[in-house]
């Protein structure tokens with residue numbers, strides 16, 4: 525018995541010494557059979573009461589809903605059930621608020637339930653635990669932050685990479701379209717080359733044939749002392765040589781112009797006199813071109829050769845595209861800033877839709893290309909020359925009615 529007492533008192537000592545374990549036992553009327561010190565302390569804290577053995581715990585609980593809750597748990601234990609619940613008490617005076625409660629029935633030797641035992645453990649975090657936890661949380665938060673930053677960096681790197689990829693894709697597309705363009709240009713150029721070769725060989729063959737036959741006839745007329753025929757053939761030869769010279773000059777010119785090898789070399793000269801000489805000294809021009817020039821000299825600070833090429837090509841076109849009897853008017857007017865030259869013919873005219881294309885090298889109107897000789901270089905040379913001189917050109921034309929080309933050369 526002493527041993528048993530010893531055992532009991534040690535046991536109650538153990539229960540009283542535990543820092544946060546509440547233990548109490550009730551009989552089947554909820555009266556206290558036993559309780560440890562922490563329980564009485566807590567009851568004092570919560571309800572402000574000094575609990576005593578044999579008094580009902582229910583009498584100490586002052587809130588009805590709490591009473592009901594407690595009774596329900598007690599009754600379950602009294603009915604023979606052992607169970608554990610976690611309860612939260614929102615009591616201001618208590619720092620702790622989370623409790624693990626274990627309820628179990630108390631049985632006598634005959635296994636008859638005479639009451640219940642309750643063990644309540646405060647599982648609210650202690651202050652130091654809280655600190656430790658908040659430290660861990662902080663560490664975790666830091667880790668999450670770090671990881672988030674890393675992820676953000678990876679994300680922005682990826683986005684950057686993506687942007688770069690899109691950019692290089694765009695660049696690639698640009699390069700691709702450039703290559704395609706270059707290829708198309710190359711193909712166009714090849715076509716032009718073929719056209720050019722056939723044009724040149726054709727254009728040269730005709731005057732050469734004329735020269736060949738005229739030379740033969742020249743000899744014959746010389747032998748026969750037929751002066752008229754002699755000079756007629758001589759004229760044919762000289763015209764053909766002119767044609768070939770013009771052709772050669774144009775071909776050589778366009779190459780140089782398109783490669784930017786020709787620069788305007790400006791000097792002051794009298795363009796009125798220059799144009800007058802050009803028409804009067806050219807056999808085929810002098811007969812058909814009616815000039816309307818200013819009374820006075822027109823001095824320009826320009827390139828004489830480029831200007832002559834322009835007028836020459838305009839006149840040769842008007843003659844070429846004027847059928848049998850060309851009637852050409854060349855008009856020059858000048859003001860303080862520019863000299864304007866208009867060449868007007870009553871020839872075959874140009875279809876409206878073609879007017880703007882014909883300044884491209886080798887471009888000719890389809891319908892005339894087999895009928896009238898030409899290289900398709902004249903208008904292109906005029907355009908290039910005017911660019912070098914800072915001038916401009918305007919073509920007005922109507923089919924079957926004629927063509928009027930106006931050029932403006934700055935003085």
Ligand SMILES: Nc1ncnc2c1ncn2[C@@H]1O[C@H](COP(=O)(O)OP(=O)(O)O)[C@@H](O)[C@H]1O
Nearest residue numbers: 841845873882888889898899900901902903927
């Ligand atoms: N005065 C004009 N009247 C009618 N057509 C013209 C005239 N001038 C130029 N053209 C048209 O423009 C084309 C290009 O002229 P141009 O570049 O001088 O080359 P080409 O005279 O060698 O054919 C000519 O083939 C012709 O179809």
Ligand SMILES: [Mg+2]
Nearest residue numbers: 841898902903
């Ligand atoms: Mg021409």
